[in-house]
Amino acid sequence: xxxxxxxxxxxxxxxxxxxxxxxxxxxxxxxxxxxxxxxxxxxxxxxxxxxxxxxxxxxxxxxxxxxxxxxxxxxxxxxxxxxxxxxxxxxxxxxxxxxxxxxxxxxxxxxxxxxxxxxxxxxxxxxxxxxxxxxxxxxxxxxxxxxxxxxxxxxxxxxxxxxxxxxxxxxxxxxxxxxxxxxxxxxxxxxxxxxxxxxxxxxxxxxxxxxxxxxxxxxxxxxxxxxxxxxxxxxxxxxxxxxxxxxxxxxxxxxxxxxxxxxxxxxxxxxxxxxxxxxxxxxxxxxxxxxxxxxxxx
Amino acid sequence: xxxxxxxxxxxxxxxxxxxxxxxxxxxxxxxxxxxxxxxxxxxxxxxxxxxxxxxxxxxxxxxxxxxxxxxxxxxxxxxxxxxxxxxxxxxxxxxxxxxxxxxxxxxxxxxxxxxxxxxxxxxxxxxxxxxxxxxxxxxxxxxxxxxxxxxxxxxxxxxxxxxxxxxxxxxxxxxxxxxxxxxxxxxxxxxxxxxxxxxxxxxxxxxxxxxxxxxxxxxxxxxxxxxxxxxxxxxxxxxxxxxxxxxxxxxxxxxxxxxxxxxxxxxxxxxxxxxxxxxxxxxxxxxxxxxxxxxxxxxxxxxxxxxxxxx
Numbered sequence: 168x169x170x171x172x173x174x175x176x177x178x179x180x181x182x183x184x185x186x187x188x189x190x191x192x193x194x195x196x197x198x199x200x201x202x203x204x205x206x207x208x209x210x211x212x213x214x215x216x217x218x219x220x221x222x223x224x225x226x227x228x229x230x231x232x233x234x235x236x237x238x239x240x241x242x243x244x245x246x247x248x249x250x251x252x253x254x255x256x257x258x259x260x261x262x263x264x265x266x267x268x269x270x271x272x273x274x275x276x277x278x279x280x281x282x283x284x285x286x287x288x289x290x291x292x293x294x295x296x297x298x299x300x301x302x303x304x305x306x307x308x309x310x311x312x313x314x315x316x317x318x319x320x321x322x323x324x325x326x327x328x329x330x331x332x333x334x335x336x337x338x339x340x341x342x343x344x345x346x347x348x349x350x351x352x353x354x355x356x357x358x359x360x361x362x363x364x365x366x367x368x369x370x371x372x373x374x375x376x377x378x379x380x381x382x383x384x385x386x387x388x389x390x391x392x393x394x395x396x397x398x399x400x401x402x403x404x405x406x407x408x409x410x411x412x413x414x415x416x417x418x419x420x421x422x423x424x425x426x427x428x429x430x431x432x433x434x435x436x437x438x439x440x441x442x443x444x445x446x447x448x449x450x451x452x453x454x455x456x457x458x459x460x461x462x463x464x465x
Numbered sequence: 466x467x468x469x470x471x472x473x474x475x476x477x478x479x480x481x482x483x484x485x486x487x488x489x490x491x492x493x494x495x496x497x498x499x500x501x502x503x504x505x506x507x508x509x510x511x512x513x514x515x516x517x518x519x520x521x522x523x524x525x526x527x528x529x530x531x532x533x534x535x536x537x538x539x540x541x542x543x544x545x546x547x548x549x550x551x552x553x554x555x556x557x558x559x560x561x562x563x564x565x566x567x568x569x570x571x572x573x574x575x576x577x578x579x580x581x582x583x584x585x586x587x588x589x590x591x592x593x594x595x596x597x598x599x600x601x602x603x604x605x606x607x608x609x610x611x612x613x614x615x616x617x618x619x620x621x622x623x624x625x626x627x628x629x630x631x632x633x634x635x636x637x638x639x640x641x642x643x644x645x646x647x648x649x650x651x652x653x654x655x656x657x658x659x660x661x662x663x664x665x666x667x668x669x670x671x672x673x674x675x676x677x678x679x680x681x682x683x684x685x686x687x688x689x690x691x692x693x694x695x696x697x698x699x700x701x702x703x704x705x706x707x708x709x710x711x712x713x714x715x716x717x718x719x720x721x722x723x724x725x726x727x728x729x730x731x732x733x734x735x736x737x738x739x740x741x742x743x744x745x746x747x748x749x750x751x752x753x754x755x756x757x758x759x760x761x762x763x764x765x766x767x768x769x770x771x772x773x774x775x776x
Contacts, residue, residue, distance in 0.1 A: 193671060193672055211601075272498060441601075
């Protein structure tokens with residue numbers, strides 16, 4: 168009895184220590200995570216609060232000033248939207264087509280494995296490498312200078328491998344029974360893919376599209392090299408060969424090189440606008456999906 | 466009698482329509498296949514063109530500069546034909562290292578919190594928040610760094626400028642934190658529930674389960690997350706440009722203005738002639754970045770293969 172009691176005590180106290188440790192470390196993890204999210208949300212709030220109240224229509228569509236205060240960012244905002252739309256127009260069909268080929272048509276052999284590896288590695292190549300390529304191709308080789316066209320094409324190239332990979336993954340995750348059902352109804356492979364597989368894979372594909380759209384919208388290194396730091400100075404300029412500076416590049420330019428008197432305010436407003444636009448973009452791309460899910464629930 | 470004779474015109478019309486239907490059906494089937502094939506061929510051709518072009522232009526630098534000088538000399542001075550890239554290469558590796566040192570533990574802890582401790586509703590919210598954060602333009606982080614962080618570092622350390630490796634690493638940590646957290650979270654969720662229950666059945670506490678079951682089980686997924694974060698940190702350009710100071714000198718004490726590969730390329734490329742050695746040197750740096758990031762992704766692929774075969 169005497170021998171057992173200390174053993175039991177020891178065990179009890181060890182259990183207590185383990186329990187205490189458990190509580191302590193779990194509490195620490197919660198506190199750290201809470202701090203992380205608090206800091207992130209606080210920074211986002213700071214950005215939006217500093218810029219948002221001063222944003223008016225004149226700022227959104229007005230022309231920029233070189234020296235005086237009170238200029239807008241119209242052409243840059245327009246370029247951002249225009250370049251984003253053009254690059255998506257180019258990259259979406261090709262990227263999703265490549266993803267469909269990889270998932271549905273590609274034979275399972277070494278070559279295709281190799282192609283997959285290449286696409287996956289190129290999906291996370293630093294954007295500056297693409298920027299250099301675009302700069303050499305459009306500015307040096309074609310001699311068209313810094314343009315909206317060059318920037319959109321280079322951005323599309325940057326996003327192609329990402330899109331191909333994301334859509335391949337989404338399509339491969341669709342159960343094969345669905346395809347078989349479609350074949351059994353007499354559909355061709357193309358019909359099966361367009362009418363059965365793609366709608367089923369839409370969630371993954373839309374997430375991928377939202378990812379590349381945000382990436383294209385926020386990309387600055389490529390635009391700086393291929394699109395330049397200024398715009399044509401006109402609003403609603405559809406011309407493909409005008410200079411194509413976008414909002415992110417403008418933010419950098421304002422922060423580091425500009426002479427304009429209210430640079431600080433413009434930078435604050437621009438960054439608030441960037442954050443809001445990105446949130447809006449991810450929301451609007453996922454919106455159809457959300458609507459569909461809602462409809463299904465009722 | 467009349468009723469029995471078949472209506473040949475109607476039959477022919479039906480047959481032609483039917484045939485036409487099949488022809489269009491299979492023609493569009495082939496056309497679709499052709500389109501998919503064409504897009505993958507286009508993708509491969511363009512991407513190999515990029516890799517070939519960057520390698521070809523980059524390797525030209527070794528006509529004029531010895532590899533020894535390029536990789537190990539710290540003197541970048543194109544006016545005197547000195548093209549040493551050691552400062553930028555070390556800078557990139559150093560910044561990435563410091564970034565991971567800060568971001569990895571915090572990201573993993575946050576992922577543990579999301580995957581294991583947060584109630585389902587909060588879990589959903591935090592995941593959505595992280596997904597949105599991945600999309601925030603990097604230049605915004607750079608701007609925050611330049612306007613909030615750098616003055617703060619200046620005040621705190623007494624450094625004359627405040628720009629440097631530390632500022633860059635903090636900004637990059639903020640940027641890659643959502644990426645690492647989200648992928649680690651996925652890896653943790655993929656661990657089967659039975660393993661968690663086995664731990665509790667043996668009398669283990671929750672933290673023992675996390676440390677001894679969960680993290681070891683998800684280790685290849687976590688490694689992949691960290692490597693992916695590393696690839697992002699290596700390649701980030703403009704956010705780093707805004708806070709690193711862009712001076713071609715060593716920055717080992719963390720608060721001296723310095724330079725990394727990406728920031729140096731983007732600051733110099735507009736000032737050099739396309740057929741100059743300086744330009745070739747910049748392409749060589751890009752090739753180096755390309756090479757490092759491709760090796761990192763190959764590492765992830767290998768990890769995934771290993772993880773797949775063991776489970």
